Amino acid sequence: MPNDDVTLRHPGDVALATYADELAAEIAKTAARYDESGEFPAEHFELLRQRGALALTIPKEYGGRGLSLYELLLFQERLAQGSGSTALSLGWHLMAFGYLSFDLKWPRPVFERLCRDVVQKGHLVNILITERDAGNLLRGGPPTTTARRTAQGWVISGRKAFCSAAPELQQMIIYAWIGGEQRQAEFLVPRTDGMHVIENWNTLGMRSTGSHDIEFDEVLVPHDALLNYIEKDKPSSFTTGSRAFGLQIAAVYLGIATAARNFTLQFAAEHRPPSLGHPILDAPQVQLKIGEIELLLGAAKTLLYGLAERWERYPDIQHRLHQEVWTAKHTVTNHAVRIVEIAMSIVGGHALSRDLPLERYFRDVQCGLYNPPQNDMVISSLAQTAVKRQRNQSVKEKTPAPASALPGIPAAVDAVAA
Structure with a gap:
């Protein structure tokens, strides 16, 4: 098992990551061409269909692989390193079945039929x-x-x-x-x-x-x-469980940022300006920027996967983590944007070239700020919760405690004594 990625917890995670890396390597070959044309990559989805990726979050009893939330994030982060567009398009499909498998509100025969259509016919949803x-x-x-x-x-x-x-x-x-x-x-x-x-x-x-x-x-x-x-104020099929499966969106943008980091490290190791006489990887100012990238990347991964593991481990709080989920989405996507910006500054003017993938990563990663929940909605929700909590605390502090006839003895004990 690789020891440089602690999000891979056991051999099962390693096998899933290897599978995702293989798919990412294949779709990466034509990702730039589809980005340039704006055409939908049907060949990518035919590959994903043939390799069973469309059934990853379908329950095992219906022919799928039954990935957990944590495993979904692992897969999406790695697939996005090949093509952010393809990973995001697939992610909505995988997310839908994640929610439905977790908390089904539909008639079960309809869900079973839809699962069979995906597994047997390769339907995309x-x-x-x-x-x-x-x-x-x-x-x-x-x-x-x-x-x-x-x-x-x-x-x-x-x-x-x-x-x-x-x-x-x-x-x-x-x-x-x-x-x-x-x-x-x-x-x-x-x-x-x-x-x-x-x-x-x-x-x-x-x-x-x-x-x-x-x-x-x-x-x-x-x-x-x-x-x-x-129903108003009640979770729908796709807002249940604190909307945790929506974290696959953050995983996609984390994958794009990781691809930008990996490209930049390779570029820095190979690019040797005559004025320096050595690769820019050895320049102290470049290493400071690399350190900042690693810090942002590590913080994002720790938050994202730590929350996913907590969500899975403690079912009693799964429906009470919506603000934590939103905080993770906000933090990870904003970190991803910053990582790519720093990578661009390391590569310099070459980063703007359409012949290199970094400018595509830069354009793609911006979209994370516009996928729900957006920054303003997250911050507003956190503020409203904090204000409400403070108001409730203030009211509680102003409410006088029941007087006790006996000094130093709680009223309830005093009443019993009487």
Whole structure:
């Protein structure tokens, strides 16, 4: 077992990391080409499909590998070193099954059928929870996408945004508003006539995620496509367990930062400016920057994997760690951005070259700041919790304690004595 990565706890972790590294090496060969064109990397997903990656978080009893949260993070961090776009696109699929396997709120036969479709048919799935007008629906707003009950089933109409892997999705989990009932629900919608991919994804970073809009034009689905009602102030299928499986997002950006660090170390070892007469790796000012990278990387890994292990080890607190999860996402993604910035400063002007991968890492890592929960939402939530806690403490301190007839004796004891 390698002794330089203490996130690998045992031979099982090492085997998983090796598997992910092999996949990353394959997709890395064409990652730059897909980034340049903005085309969705269908060949990457065919490789992932053939190598069983789509079934990693599906329970073992349904033919999957049943990865834990910790193992999911290990896999995603390493796959992202080959292509951040591909890892992020796959991550939404793996995350969905992580949540459903942990705390299933759907009818079990529907979940079993979806698992079989992934294992046997290679279906790719995503949760579509963002709209141009309503924003990210996990922030609490109602969807503009609607579901209308008919004798034949539900009719779905609306448009979803930022639908990663849109060109390849075979089944989609969407949030829709049921007007007649004045509430929203989760629906499972297969790829079908009336569903149109609107190819409008053209971004600075994560260019090959295929995160186009998808329009649903009077799409008819059966009555059992309604999976779960979303109740106010209660966790949905994908906000349960403190949203811990969303940490796969942070793992992706940590992987991008690690790839930038590895490239920079190799560059520093080989780049020998005539003015120095030795590799820049030996320059004290470069070593200080490398030390800062290692500090940020180590802190991010410790926080991310330490939280995942605590979440798994103590089931009684799994539903009370949402702020810790958000703190980890914020810290890891911001550390990742800073790591790549420092790497760019070490490499210097060469870092801007499209012939080197560092400028792609720089563009891709910025996107972590825009994946939910975003920085402002995390900080606002932490502040509100601290303020509420302080107010409650102040009220408690101002409330006089029950008087005791006997000095020095608690009122409860005094009452018994009486």
